[in-house]
Amino acid sequence: MIRWILQGILRDKNRSLFPFLVVTAGVALVVFTVGFMEGIFMGMIDSTANLDTGHLRLVNKPFYDEEHLNPMDRALTSQNEIHQWLRENSDPIIKWAPRIRWGAIADVPDENGETKSQTPIIGMALDLLSPDSREVDRLDLKGALVRGRLPQGPKEILLGYELARSLDVELDQTITLLGQTFDGGLATDNYKVVGLVRFGVFAMDKKMALIDLADAQDSFYMEDTVTDFLGFLPSHxxxxxYKNFKIELQSRLNDLRLNPPKDWAKDDFPIVLSVLEQRNLDNMVEVFEMVKKIFVGIIVLLMVLVLWNAGLLNGIHRYGELGLLLAMGQTHWKLVWMLGVEAFSIGILGSLAGSLIGGGGVYYLQEVGINMGDTFAQTGIMMNDVMRGRVTAESFLLGVGPGIMASVLGSLFASVALFQRSEANLFRELEAG
Amino acid sequence: MNSIVSIEKVVKVYRVGSEDFTALHEISLEIEAGAFMSFVGPSGSGKTTLLNLIGGLDQPTSGSIFFKNVKLGELNRTALAEYRRKNLGFVFQTYNLLPVYSVYENILFPLLLDGNKESAVRQLVMDMVASVGLSDQIKKRPSQLSGGQCQRVAIARALVKKPALILADEPTANLDAENSYQILELMRELNKQFKAAFVFSTHDEKVTKYVTREVGLEDGRVCWDKRRNGFGSLE
Structure with a gap:
């Protein structure tokens, strides 16, 4: 019987083409839009994670509580031991990278050695020089480099493009960083400006400087000490x-707290944070999820309304056929079931086509992207210039599930009219042709 | 002969606006198993109303209709649908074939409705197609057939599940004389072959030559009930 029904919808374009197109368009729209939204949102999360927070972050709680002050004396010592502990106690798909957040005053001298310009800067120290480090790729530093080159030796610094411009500093010029050492003393060290980078985030381009991790440990007297271990998860x-990874790691942290490295202070207390708990991203997630649900809800509602009307038109188009089936002894409920199977089949076919179209569009955006650099140039949003979609199982589920549901619901609503049809007039109606 | 349908003092009144219109006045009839009969009369005489009631598509205002001693008035909507599905075949003036399905599929359909699997009834359908002389047209759609061929398909569809009763409303009205005779001849042969009772509603005089019983209706009343044995005239 189901094969018979399928033959009917494949052969009779009048009963299947319009609903098929509606479902295809609706599902394609949902899959594409949700995939694009997910891509943008995940891109934003990834940018934040790569540049600042990691997807997971292990940090000393006393440091985190006063993070705005960059309290270097509350950084975590025994870097190598902790790094090893993380490798052994967290999911192997998490890649951990030690970093130091630092703050300093950048002093640019003139040709006489007098201060030409000076500004407070925020900095990140990361492993730029180890051959097996992935930090350069992670921050896409080669792509972000506007002028100069990446650091290749000690005491070389990358400056944000806008920061360099405001300081009026040139490549190969030496600047002095004045900061605080791990033990509270004054740290001063000279760095050679070797490259200017543009992250696409105005706030970072205006204030950010990057140096190698070992240089920071040397300049700020932080031997075997870092402020953060950032954990990075694969893009899929x-x-x-993230929360699950965090909970899993958190459950093992007690062991570390109970058996801490010997150099730790008594009140050192490492905590794990996910990226969503920082930079107000959790609120953005809530808004994003709500917008997504509202969007899908509206599309589904529109589809149901259109398909309901399509079902009514279909009922008129097939008035004779449905009447004949009733006369031949098909019950009303069986007819509704038949129309439901038709709608379900059309829903599946339309959803497949819509998924292919919408998914294809998202895949294109995932691979190629849209460059929105000019639009975001002056914003403080931590976001990549190139907006990319993301092909996710969820976007397909959000498209296919409601697509099929809308098709069946539309058909069922339209089928209500069947119950109002009296058999008593069937002979006359069928004789009318 | 044993009757399969008993009609007892059936009255059917329709409400037309604020007026009552009596379509049937205390009709009483017996329809025998294997009958080949017609209801004849002008438009509005009550022929189609009577077919409607026998077909379980409508209920009489008063009186009763029995099919094999089962009172149709006591059956609910679902049971009436099952009654039609199991016991009746319908043939219409305008054929009412399903346009997107082939000859084979149109004839197969009532069997699928009854819960049969295609593989189990394929031969039955093929035999039925052969019985109506359409074996070479089996894959064609209704739009590719002549009116006479369409009516043959409709007859095969009505007969394929071997019902006890075929209700045919003006089955020759859309056909030319030659096709009408061919169709009536075919139905008479199938009537003998399958032992199903054929009840026509018609005002086509050609039908009269074929039926063995003719019930004349006028203004909702039975005016005559003539029978014939063999090829003699109706008496």
């Missing part, structure tokens, strides 16, 4: 799963 892991 959804932000909804």
């Amino acid at each position: 892991i959804s932000y909804k799963e």
